[in-house]
Amino acid sequence: MTAGLVSVLFVAAALVAVGAFVAVWKRDLTAALAGLPLMFGGAGVAFVGASRFAAAGGPPAFGQEVAVLLAVAALALVALGLGIAGRGTSR
Amino acid sequence: MDSLHAIGFYVSAAISIGGGLLVAFLPARESRGVALAVAGLGIVGLYASLSAGFAGLVALVCYAGCAALVAAPQYRVMESVVTGVWRQVGAVAAAGLFGVLAYAAWRGDFVHFAFYGGGINSASVGRLLFAHDTLATEALGALVFVALVGATAAWRLRDRSR
Numbered sequence: 205m206t207a208g209l210v211s212v213l214f215v216a217a218a219l220v221a222v223g224a225f226v227a228v229w230k231r232d233l234t235a236a237l238a239g240l241p242l243m244f245g246g247a248g249v250a251f252v253g254a255s256r257f258a259a260a261g262g263p264p265a266f267g268q269e270v271a272v273l274l275a276v277a278a279l280a281l282v283a284l285g286l287g288i289a290g291r292g293t294s295r
Numbered sequence: 296m297d298s299l300h301a302i303g304f305y306v307s308a309a310i311s312i313g314g315g316l317l318v319a320f321l322p323a324r325e326s327r328g329v330a331l332a333v334a335g336l337g338i339v340g341l342y343a344s345l346s347a348g349f350a351g352l353v354a355l356v357c358y359a360g361c362a363a364l365v366a367a368p369q370y371r372v373m374e375s376v377v378t379g380v381w382r383q384v385g386a387v388a389a390a391g392l393f394g395v396l397a398y399a400a401w402r403g404d405f406v407h408f409a410f411y412g413g414g415i416n417s418a419s420v421g422r423l424l425f426a427h428d429t430l431a432t433e434a435l436g437a438l439v440f441v442a443l444v445g446a447t448a449a450w451r452l453r454d455r456s457r
Contacts, residue, residue, distance in 0.1 A: 269428065282365065
């Protein structure tokens with residue numbers, strides 16, 4: 205059993221699509237924000253996979269760097285979105 | 296990639312995608328947060344199986360924070376005015392997005408991609424983050440700071456107005 209670049213990109217595409225599905229399916233906009241980290245995670249997996257399998261001249265850290273930035277950006281976007289939504293009644 | 300890493304990759308992929316689907320379909324806020332944490336664990340496992348341990352460590356912290364924020368009970372409900380038909384159209388569009396991306400992954404010619412980087416370890420990632428791309432790292436740090444300050448200010452202002 206092995207996994208190549210195409211497998212990684214398939215999984216990344218599935219994560220992005222699931223995140224988009226969460227964003228459009230939830231009626232509550234604060235719940236729809238949960239789709240953003242999934243989409244960003246999918247993008248990060250694609251970057252890491254491209255660096256892992258398609259790099260020449262040694263394994264680069266570029267994909268890891270972009271994945272780190274995407275994870276931090278996802279956290280910031282969720283915090284910002286929920287901060288704008290504000291406190292109120294819970295469901 | 297050897298068999299052990301490949302098995303870890305596919306298991307992590309199933310966990311992350313399953314967790315994402317649970318985020319979409321679970322009704323309660325707390326359970327959605329748990330499902331997002333499970334999906335985040337799957338993504339961390341994907342990073343780890345792709346030899347990106349440092350990114351996985353950072354992603355673990357970030358997804359734990361995202362799950363805690365999503366599961367927090369203090370936020371008000373903001374109902375969308377979009378009707379059920381348009382939600383179904385959006386779901387079909389998400390499936391179409393997966394089809395397009397999967398077709399691009401299948402037919403794309405990624406073999407000739409070349410990147411001439413250095414070694415891959417925590418030190419090299421740190422050098423990229425804090426030396427080569429310091430500006431982007433600082434900008435994201437500022438974005439996180441502003442987001443957290445804005446969220447805190449919004450909470451306090453709303454409490455004072457009651």
